[in-house]
Amino acid sequence: MTHNKLPNVQTAALTDPMAARLGYQLRRVSMLMMADTGIRMAHTGLRPTEATVLLLVGANPGCRQGNVGEVLGIKRANMVPLIAGLIKKGLLHRARADGRSHTLTLTPTGRAKGSAVNRLLDKQDAEYQSRLGQQPFAVLLDALAKLRTRGMP
Amino acid sequence: MTHNKLPNVQTAALTDPMAARLGYQLRRVSMLMMADTGIRMAHTGLRPTEATVLLLVGANPGCRQGNVGEVLGIKRANMVPLIAGLIKKGLLHRARADGRSHTLTLTPTGRAKGSAVNRLLDKQDAEYQSRLGQQPFAVLLDALAKLRTRGMP
DNA sequence: TATTGTTATACTCTATAACTATA
């Protein structure tokens, strides 16, 4: 055989010591799926994080801004530009609850976007579920929920 | 009852429409676990990303820089400061393979750090496994592997 | 011409500390 290319340390597939690491695999898959979500919702003009805020406010009209951040794990300081952006896009309406707290509601446009996002996520989850199989998909979601509640330190 | 605090829309626990969304839960859990990993390895002076590079090089002495990035999903451009940092810390040794490619190996110090990181990750995974149960833990890892290979678009 | 590493730069999301004003 001429041009026999024996695998050497340079060209061989590397052994991946992370393959069995839960944290690493969670991160890689999470990033892949997040990127996929981002592409799927690009036409809405929303990024994944903005979309979650939109959906949460849609499900809880009149909720307070700080409460949204609490539920989504977004720090108060980081909520400010996020909310401002959604208001600027005409998707969110902010009103004073009392002198220091704000109340959030979707505008009609925001509700429409929210529905579009929900349909899109339904489709995405359906695709992933059919890839994994219904039962492993359910086990996966259940395991993730357990890891969130039965407290990470 | 004086001071009867009836739950209202402001103080009530919000309904979370993301609860059943795979992508969202993956992201939240991934971030929690990543942060936990970061805390556990803080004393090594390494961040999680640096640690993965260290472990991969440790398992594949003499591998090329670009190949490491490929396996870990890190772009070439972002590998540069990452590798430079590890060399500066005395953990990594870089040599020329040919005029354009570099070869990476761990220094003795790097090997020691790698072992420490591996022990630490073993412990972490063991803890999470005992929280979830052995079987769901295995199903979880398997599902994640499937989601990575049976290609995300 | 394609590959390897590099530079420069921008973007997303997150983290921290300090400030204002209200309760």
Place this chain on the structure above:
DNA sequence: TATAGTTATAGAGTATAACAATA
């Protein structure tokens, strides 16, 4: 005094485009 929102700023990680040197 504690809370809600805000400002400013830093950081980690990622992404893209363009370049030099080499194969």
